[in-house]
Every structure is written in structure tokens, then in C-alpha cells.
Amino acid sequence: MQKVPFTTGYLTAHCGDDAYGTLDGYKAEGGYETARRVLKKGTPEDLIETLKASGLQGRGGASFIAGQKWSFMPGAEDDTGPRYLVCNADESEPGSFKDRLLLERAPHLLLEGILLAAFAIRAEKTFLYVRGEYGEAIRVLTRAIEEARAGKVLGPRALGSRFAHDVVLVRGAGAYICGEETGLLESLEGKKGQPRKKPPYPAENGVFGRPTTVNNVETLCHVPHIVEKGADWFRGIGTAESPGNTLFGVSGHVVRPGLYELPLGTPLDEIVFEHAGGVAGGRKLKAVIPGGLSMAVLPAGQVDVPMANEFLRERQTALGTGGIIVMDDTTCMVRVACIITHFFREESCGQCTQCREGTGWMNRIVSRIERGEGRFEDLALLKDVCAKMEGKTICAFADAAAWPVQGLLRHFPQDFQSHVTHGQCPYPGSFVLA
């Protein structure tokens, strides 16, 4: 079971309490009261306005404004058929493990968020797509959905309102690309998870050809809190552009790896050195990946940055999923590049040539440098491959494969050059590869 966060806030305050995972325990904390009120007396338009006013950014990696996404859905005048909400619980960004906590420890908070979002976009059904490896989360959610149906939280008269809703739990099958929203829609339709060309966007033509909104787990878990306490309350947390708390996951060479619920804009060095206790074993910091494996690395000298996109952007990286991977001074960055490029090579869906071939090229070049067989022209070749992948494919996967390699070459060219010059790794104490 996922460890409870070291610092908690409104999202995770009750995650250490086993009863909170049950319907009765959740209700005892005031759970479902917000959704009950809104479903009986509110309107979808007001709900969308509240979410827009709150400025909540999606927590799935792309930071798209959630209320805006909802507003793309057709309004009440469109009565051509069903529309759907999809909850993206296919968390698989390396370094990211926050949704797992919410799935395992706050299933009813998620279901309340789902009910509110579904009401806002007038969806009759939610497909909750959970990554197949999350066995415990699937067990917990299966039970929570059964409880919610039996307790008339879900069903033809959800929470005693005139709004009908049901949740269908769907188990993924081990493909990172299904976390991309249109790859996920394809997977739900029983197909390979190969992302779609856009437009049309999901709000127009989503799953099973119907208007669909895809929201991340943590995004939906924010909704009941924002609706209950108001957009102004939410705007009072975090930065002007990036409001609210988020769940940062800290892993790698730190004293206290774990989850930390903190406001967006909390400085990265504060998270690493104060909250997570600094670098383990008394070593020095070498580098930090701030937002999951897809985001560009920052060297130790650049970690004095607030964790919000408007600040990270200036350092050519981004918040991503808030997965912070810390590396000490024993770490060989060529080995890091081997792991990153191996991952993207394995997970490319194979549909676009630039990505399918480019990820393989990057992995082969980096691997030969690591083996001591690199050539001096390899660094320029790597940059060239990255440039030919970035922005040239159907989805953002190729960008996500190019960015971290560009980041490593930008900040640690000496690690690569040293391997080529000396034919061996200059870091005898570095972590080992398979």
C-alpha cells in the first residue's frame, strides 16, 4: 500500500485513516455533501464557471485549465446521445506515484469528484481507466463503486437527485501510451492505444464517437474541495498563475522519499533539502528531474526554482506530474540517459516514424557511449535526432522522449564527452544498469 504523505493538506488530510476509504467513513468527514447539494440544486453552467474561476490546472502532466476543458463539451442544446467522462488513472510516468495514493486511500473523494465533473459536462457514465499493474487500487475501487451503488450514491437517482450516473472500472494492460488521452480512448474501445490525430478533440468526438472529457485522478479529487470552499479560497493557495496544492512525489537519493502535499510554487530546493531531508548518505546533490522522466533535468545550481510552470519554463523544463527524481554526485548521467531512452524506445506506440525510429536511434547511440564505444560526432547526432522528433508527431510522446535527452546534453555534456574520450565511465560508484 502506498505510504501516507509526509506533509498533508486538504487533499490528503484523511489518507492515513482506513475508515476514510469506506462510504461511511467518507460521509463521516462530510463526504458527498457537496455533490448532493450541487446535483440537487446547482447547474452545470455554475459548476463550470466555478472551476474556471478557480484556475485549477489539470494534474495529469499537461497542466491544461480544467474548467476550460469542461467548457469545450457541447451544452444542453445537444441531445443527440450520451456523452462520457473518462477518469485517467493510468498513472505510469516514471517518478510519479501520487494518483496511486488517492486511488488506494481516497476512493470516495475521487467518486465525488467524478459525480461533480459528470454533472458539469452532463455525462451519463464515467469510464475509470486504471493501469493494470495497480492491483490494490483496482480492489479498493471495485469495492468503493459497489458501496456507492448500494448506497445510492451512484445509480438512476445519484445522491437522491434527478441526475443518473454510473462508473465503469476498466483495467489497463501495461502500455504507457494509454496515459495519453486519445491513446486511452482507443484502448477503451478495445484497440491498440495509438493516439489520435487532433482535431477532432475528445469533447467533439471522444470515446465510442461521443463527446468526452478526460480528467486525471488528482484533478478530479480537487473538484469537491474547490466546489465546497470556493474559487477564491483555492486562488489563495499557490501562485497567481498556478493555484492550489499538489502532490509532489520525491524519489531517488534522498533521506525521506515519499509524497508531499504542498502549494504549487514551493521552491524545489525546499522540497528536496527541507521536506525530503536532503541527499542521502551525506553526499552532494548533482541533479534533479522536477516533473517525471519526461521533463528536462536541472543541475544542482538551478534547483532554487518555485515548482510552478511559469518559473520552471524559464529553466527549460516543466512541472509535468510533479515526480521529483533526485540524483547524488555519484550518478553517471550517461546511464541515466540509457534508462530514459530505453523506456521511450520500449513504450513508443510505433505509429509515427520520427518517434518509432528516433527513440531506437537515441537508445542505440547512448548505449554505445555508455559502453565506451562512442564517437565524438555522437553528441551532435543525438541533438539532431531530438530536433527531428520534437513537435513532428501525432502526440506529445516524441517531445517527452526528446526533452530529457536535450536536458542531459544541455547541462551534463562533460559526462558524455568523458565517456567518449576515455572509453569508460568516470563514475565508479554510480548506480548500475541491468
Next chain:
Amino acid sequence: MIGETLRARIDAEIARFPVKRGGLLGALHIVQEGQGCVSLAASKELAAIFDVFPVEVIELVRFYNFFHESPRGRHQVYVCTNLPCALRGANVLLKGLEQHLGVGVGETTADGRVHLGREECLGACANAPMIRVGGVYHEDLDLAGACAVLDALE
């Protein structure tokens, strides 16, 4: 052959979706749980049930890491070796497990008891290194602890 019990579960899965094919991924899970793999014969049967070409089922089996076309042993053990786990010794653990079991990655012990594999990030980065045994995570492991987990498997 997909027997009556599995067929009933597949029909129930199909009923959860507005379009029949939506149940196909779930049907693959059901077949693999029931038969230990999704064989070529099973893919052809599923194709008939879902009114699609056999190749459309076979390519799903090969696209999704979860599914395999031949049995992999009673217990499937996967070591996460992505960056957060690798930084905390996952590959040292993996090599130790290879020695302990006497098999390499992607292989199954001669008695068919344990299949050893490696996987990409499993979302347990703060509890590295870790292994997944079927649907159960074992976290914060050292080699002795991981060996004890494997030895306790039937």
C-alpha cells in the same frame, strides 16, 4: 477452448460497454487469468466472439505488455528497473534474484514455479527497490527480503 464459465464472464464484460468491442481488452484479461496466456487459438475464438479479424486480437496481445501468447509459470515476478528504482539498487537486486532462481530475465524456473521479468515504472518510486508478484506489490526490499518473498511462493 474458451469454456462456458469464461464465455459468461466475457459476455458480462461486453455488457458494460455501449459498443461490443469495448469489452475486448477485458476479455483478454479474462482469458489470460483463466488459461494462463492468450494462445493463438484463443485469439481466433475471441475474434469470432467480437466479430473482428483474428489479426486485430493478436496485435492487441502483442501491443499490451500484460498479455503473452504462451504460459509464463505459476507466479510472475517483475522487478521495476526504471530510474527511481535503479538509483536505489534495483538492478543489483535483479541480478541477485537471477542467481537465486537460476534463471535470466524473461525466463521461467524449470519446475514452472516462477517467471522473472523486469518492468518499467510501477508507481512505487518512494519504496524502491520493489517487485510485483501478480497483482501484489512488495516494497522497500533488499535482496534477502526479496528472496524470502519468492521462497514463500508455492
